[in-house]
Amino acid sequence: MKKVCLSPAEIERRLEDANVRPTAQRIAVARYVLCEADHPTADAVKAWADANFPKMSLATVYNTLGILVKAGLLKEMRLPHTGKTVYDDNISDHYHFVDEKTGKLYDLDETQVQVASKLDGGFKVTGVDLVLRGEKR
Amino acid sequence: MKKVCLSPAEIERRLEDANVRPTAQRIAVARYVLCEADHPTADAVKAWADANFPKMSLATVYNTLGILVKAGLLKEMRLPHTGKTVYDDNISDHYHFVDEKTGKLYDLDETQVQVASKLDGGFKVTGVDLVLRGEKR
DNA sequence: TTCTTGATTTAGAATAGTTCTAAATAACAA
DNA sequence: TTGTTATTTAGAACTATTCTAAATCAAGAA
Numbered sequence: 366m367k368k369v370c371l372s373p374a375e376i377e378r379r380l381e382d383a384n385v386r387p388t389a390q391r392i393a394v395a396r397y398v399l400c401e402a403d404h405p406t407a408d409a410v411k412a413w414a415d416a417n418f419p420k421m422s423l424a425t426v427y428n429t430l431g432i433l434v435k436a437g438l439l440k441e442m443r444l445p446h447t448g449k450t451v452y453d454d455n456i457s458d459h460y461h462f463v464d465e466k467t468g469k470l471y472d473l474d475e476t477q478v479q480v481a482s483k484l485d486g487g488f489k490v491t492g493v494d495l496v497l498r499g500e501k502r
Numbered sequence: 503m504k505k506v507c508l509s510p511a512e513i514e515r516r517l518e519d520a521n522v523r524p525t526a527q528r529i530a531v532a533r534y535v536l537c538e539a540d541h542p543t544a545d546a547v548k549a550w551a552d553a554n555f556p557k558m559s560l561a562t563v564y565n566t567l568g569i570l571v572k573a574g575l576l577k578e579m580r581l582p583h584t585g586k587t588v589y590d591d592n593i594s595d596h597y598h599f600v601d602e603k604t605g606k607l608y609d610l611d612e613t614q615v616q617v618a619s620k621l622d623g624g625f626k627v628t629g630v631d632l633v634l635r636g637e638k639r
Numbered sequence: 640t641t642c643t644t645g646a647t648t649t650a651g652a653a654t655a656g657t658t659c660t661a662a663a664t665a666a667c668a669a
Numbered sequence: 670t671t672g673t674t675a676t677t678t679a680g681a682a683c684t685a686t687t688c689t690a691a692a693t694c695a696a697g698a699a
Binding site: 386388406407408423424427448449450 | 684685686687688694695
Binding site for chain 1: 579580581582583585599602608610613614615616617618619620621624625626627628629630631632633634635636637638639
C-alpha cells in the first residue's frame with residue numbers, strides 16, 4: 366500500500382486546520398509520522414529526528430505526538446505485548462495483526478476481520494481493541 | 503460467578519503437578535491469584551501479601567507470577583490502556599470487557615463475542631487479543 | 640523596528656512498572 | 670551433619686514516559 370506523501374506546506378495547513386501552531390518541529394514530526402513512518406514508536410520518531418532534524422528533544426517528540434493525537438490526526442495505542450506505545454496515522458476504526466517474529470504491525474479493516482458482540486444491555490461498548498497475533502509471509 | 507476456593511494442600515498439589523516446588527510464598531501467591539483475586543496486578547498481589555503473609559519481597563511476587571504463567575496455571579496480559587500487566591486465572595481462550603470508568607475487567611466467552619477472520623493465507627493467526635471498552639451497569 | 644507576552648522547546652529530573660544482581664537463606668540429598 | 674542447589678531478598682538498574690523549570694521563540698502592540 367503506497368502512501369501519498371504530503372509536502373511541508375500541506376502538513377502545515379493540516380496542522381493549522383487542527384488548531385495546532387505549525388512550528389518547525391511539529392511540521393517535521395507530523396510529516397514523518399503521517400507520511401513516512403509505519404506504526405512508529407516515540408523512540409523511532411526520536412531516532413528519525415536525530416538523523417533528519419537539526420535538534421529535537423525527546424520531550425518535544427512526546428509532546429508533539431500527544432498534540433497530534435489530541436488533534437485527531439494520529440491514533441495512539443499500546444499493544445498487548447510490547448509495553449511501548451505506537452502511533453498510527455490510520456485514524457479510522459480498524460484492527461491489527463502483529464507478526465510475532467518481526468514485531469511488524471499490519472492494519473486490518475472490517476473486510477478482513479469482524480467482531481460480533483452479543484453482549485446484553487449491561488455492557489455499553491464504546492470501543493474495540495483487537496489484535497491478531499501470528500506470522501505473516 | 504462464584505469461585506471455588508482451593509485449600510493450601512490442593513494448591514500445593516497443583517504446583518507439584520506443574521513441577522513447581524511448593525514453597526510457602528508460592529502457595530500463598532498461587533492461592534490468592536487462583537482463588538481470591540480477580541485480574542490482579544503485581545501490585546495488588548504485593549499488597550495482599552503485605553497484609554497476609556509474614557514477609558514477601560516484590561521480586562518474589564514477580565518471580566512467582568512468572569513461574570505460574572510459565573507453568574500454565576495463569577495467564578498474563580497487558581491491557582491496551584493501563585501500562586500494567588494483569589494476571590488472569592482463567593486460562594482458557596477468552597476475551598475481555600473493560601469498564602473505562604472503574605477499570606474493572608470482565609471475562610467474555612465465545613457466546614458473548616465472536617471474532618471472524620477472513621484473512622488470506624499470508625496471515626497465520628496463532629492468537630487473538632480482544633478487549634471491548636465501555637461502561638458496565 | 641523593538642518590546643512584551645505567551646507559547647514552545649529543552650535538558651534533565653522524576654516517576655512507574657518491571658527486571659536484574661548478588662548476597663542471604665532455606666530445602667533437599669548424601 | 671555437610672554439601673549443593675533452589676529460592677528469596679533488598680536494592681540497584683532499566684525502560685518508557687511524564688514532569689519541571691529555565692531558555693528560546695514568535696506574533697502582535699507600540
